[in-house]
Amino acid sequence: MVATAKNTGEGWSSRSAFILAAVGAAVGLGNIWRFPTLAGESGGGAFVIFYIACVFLLGLPLVLSEIFIGRVGQTDAVGSIRRVAGQSNASPAWSIFGGIGAIAAFLILSFYSVVAGWVLYYAGTMGADFIQAILSGDPLRGALAGESRDQIQQRLSDMFASPMLLLVMHLGFMGLTLFIVARGVSSGIEKAATYLMPIFFVLLLGLVIYGAVEGEMGEALTFLFTPDWSKLTPPVMNSALGQALFSLSLGVAGLITYGSYIKEGSGLGSTSAMIAIADTCVALLAGLMIFPIVFAVGLDPAAGPTLVFQTLPFAFQTMPGGALFGFLFFVLILVAAVTSSISLLEVPTAWGIGERGWRRPKSALIFGIGAFVIGIFCLLGYNVWSDVRPLGFWSLFAETDILDTVDGFTGKIMLPLGALLTSLFIGWKADKRLLQTTTGLSPLSFGLFRFLIAWLCPLAVIIILVTGLFPSILGA
Ligand code: PHE
Numbered sequence: 001m002v003a004t005a006k007n008t009g010e011g012w013s014s015r016s017a018f019i020l021a022a023v024g025a026a027v028g029l030g031n032i033w034r035f036p037t038l039a040g041e042s043g044g045g046a047f048v049i050f051y052i053a054c055v056f057l058l059g060l061p062l063v064l065s066e067i068f069i070g071r072v073g074q075t076d077a078v079g080s081i082r083r084v085a086g087q088s089n090a091s092p093a094w095s096i097f098g099g100i101g102a103i104a105a106f107l108i109l110s111f112y113s114v115v116a117g118w119v120l121y122y123a124g125t126m127g128a129d130f131i132q133a134i135l136s137g138d139p140l141r142g143a144l145a146g147e148s149r150d151q152i153q154q155r156l157s158d159m160f161a162s163p164m165l166l167l168v169m170h171l172g173f174m175g176l177t178l179f180i181v182a183r184g185v186s187s188g189i190e191k192a193a194t195y196l197m198p199i200f201f202v203l204l205l206g207l208v209i210y211g212a213v214e215g216e217m218g219e220a221l222t223f224l225f226t227p228d229w230s231k232l233t234p235p236v237m238n239s240a241l242g243q244a245l246f247s248l249s250l251g252v253a254g255l256i257t258y259g260s261y262i263k264e265g266s267g268l269g270s271t272s273a274m275i276a277i278a279d280t281c282v283a284l285l286a287g288l289m290i291f292p293i294v295f296a297v298g299l300d301p302a303a304g305p306t307l308v309f310q311t312l313p314f315a316f317q318t319m320p321g322g323a324l325f326g327f328l329f330f331v332l333i334l335v336a337a338v339t340s341s342i343s344l345l346e347v348p349t350a351w352g353i354g355e356r357g358w359r360r361p362k363s364a365l366i367f368g369i370g371a372f373v374i375g376i377f378c379l380l381g382y383n384v385w386s387d388v389r390p391l392g393f394w395s396l397f398a399e400t401d402i403l404d405t406v407d408g409f410t411g412k413i414m415l416p417l418g419a420l421l422t423s424l425f426i427g428w429k430a431d432k433r434l435l436q437t438t439t440g441l442s443p444l445s446f447g448l449f450r451f452l453i454a455w456l457c458p459l460a461v462i463i464i465l466v467t468g469l470f471p472s473i474l475g476a
Contacts, residue, residue, distance in 0.1 A: 010185035011263045017186075019274055021193040021339075022067075022258050026279040027200070028340030029115055030247040032333050033308050035283040036290045038243055040301035042236045045227035048287070050237055054244035055280050058460050061452040062250045062419055064272040065426040068438055070259025071268060076354030077101055077253035077347060080260055081425070088431035097421035098351075101253025104414035105347035106367055108252065110374035111403045112344060113177065116337040117169030117379075121159055122309065123330035126316075126323070133323040142322035143313060152317065153310045166379040174375065177341040178368035181349055182361045185261050189342050196335050203332040204282065207289045210325050215292025223301060224287050234467065241464045242411055248279055251418030254343045257350045269441045269449075282336075289329075293319065308333070345371070378403035396469065412468035420461040427454030 073080020
C-alpha cells in the first residue's frame with residue numbers, strides 16, 4: 001500500500017528521511033537561540049528540568065497526535081483533519097485548527113526569516129574575520145581581533161540601524177527557503193535535511209567539545225542541571241511550556257503536514273519519541289555549547305536575546321581558535337534555521353496545493369513572497385518604524401515592536417490555541433480504534449497517551465493561554 005498524499009503525490013523516500021526532516025523542522029532557532037536565552041534568564045536548572053517534563057508529558061503526545069492526523073489524512077493539514085473527522089464521525093469544522101496552524105506558520109516564517117537574516121550576517125562577518133585570520137598567518141587567533149567590547153556590541157546596533165542590510169539578509173534567507181520548498185518534498189525538503197542535518201550534528205558536537213576543552217564545562221553543567229526551585233515561578237513555568245510547544249514545532253500543523261508524506265508503516269509512537277528526544281538533546285547540547293564559553297569569560301548568562309549576538313562574539317574573541325569556532329557557531333545556527341523555515345513554508349504551501357489546487361511552485365511563491373513582505377515590516381520596526389506598536393491598543397502588546405508583536409501573537413495565542421484544539425480533537429473526538437491501530441502503541445502506552453492528550457494537555461495549554469493573555473494573574 002503506497003498512500004502518498006493524494007493531492008500532491010509526494011512522499012518521503014523512507015522512514016529515516018521523515019525522521020531527519022521532522023527533527024530538522026523541530027531543531028532551529030528555538031533550540032540554539034531561544035532555549036539558552038530563556039534558561040539563562042530564568043536561572044538555569046529548575047527551568048531546564050521543568051522544560052524537559054513539559055516536552056515529554058505535553059509535547060510528545062501532541063507530536064504523536066499531529067503525525068497521526070497527517071498519516072491518516074494524507075493531504076494538507078486542513079484536508080487531513082477533515083478526513084480524520086470524517087472517519088471519526090466528528091464535525092468537519094474541526095479542520096479550522098489546520099487553518100489556524102497554516103496562518104501561524106506563515107506569520108512565524110515572516111519574522112523567523114528576519115532573525116535568521118541576522119544570523120546570516122553574523123556568519124558572513126565571522127567568516128570574513130576568519131579569512132583575515134588565515135591571511136594574517138594566525139588562523140587560530142580569537143575572533144574580531146583588536147575590537148573592544150563596545151565595538152563588538154555596536155555591530156549589532158549598527159546592523160539594526162540599517163534597513164537595507166537587514167532586507168538583503170532577509171531576502172537571501174527567504175530566497176533559499178523558497179527555493180528548497182518549491183523543489184518539492186523528496187527533491188527539496190528531504191534532500192536539504194539529508195545533507196544539512198549531518199553537518200549540523202558534526203558542528204554541534206565539535207562546538208560542545210570545544211566548549212568542554214576551552215571553557216568552563218563544570219560551571220555550565222551546574223548552572224543547567226542544579227535546580228534552585230525557588231526560581232520556578234509561574235512566569236518561568238509559563239515560558240517553559242510555551243518554549244516546549246515552539247521548539248517541537250507544535251500548534252502550527254507542521255507535523256501534520258510532514259506526517260502526511262509518510263507512505264506506509266506504523267510505529268508512530270517510537271518515531272514521535274525520537275523526534276522529541278532529539279529536539280531536547282539538541283537544546284541541552286546548545287546550552288552545553290554556549291554556557292561553558294560564556295562562563296569562561298566571566299560573562300552574564302542572563303543577557304537575554306543578545307546573548308548569541310553580543311555576549312558570544314566577545315567571548316570568542318578571548319578564546320584560542322575563536323575566529324574559526326565563532327564562524328562555525330553561526331553556520332550551525334544558520335543550518336538549523338533553514339531546516340525549520342522550510343517546514344514553516346511547507347504548511348501553507350501544502351494548503352495551497354491541497355485546498356486550492358495550485359501547483360507547488362506557485363503556492364510556495366505566493367506564501368514565500370507574502371511572508372517576505374510581512375518580514376519587511378518586522379525589520380523596519382528596528383529602525384525607521386521603531387515607534388510603531390501594531391497592537392498598541394492591547395495592553396499585552398502596548399510596548400512591543402512589530403517583530404515582537406508577530407512573535408508574541410503567534411507564540412502566546414495561535415500556537416497554544418492550535419495545540420489546545422489538537423489535543424481536544426484527538427483526546428475526545430478521534431476514533432479510538434483508528435488511533436490505536438495507526439499509532440501502533442501497546443495497550444499500556446495507549447492508555448497513558450490517551451490520558452495525557454485528553455486531560456493533561458488541554459489543561460496545561462489552557463493555563464499557558466490564559467496566563468499568556470492575562471499576565472497579571474501571575475502577578476507579573
Ligand atoms: N521548532 C522551530 C525552532 O525551534 C521553530 C518552528 C516552530 C518551526 C513552528 C516550525 C514550526 O526553531
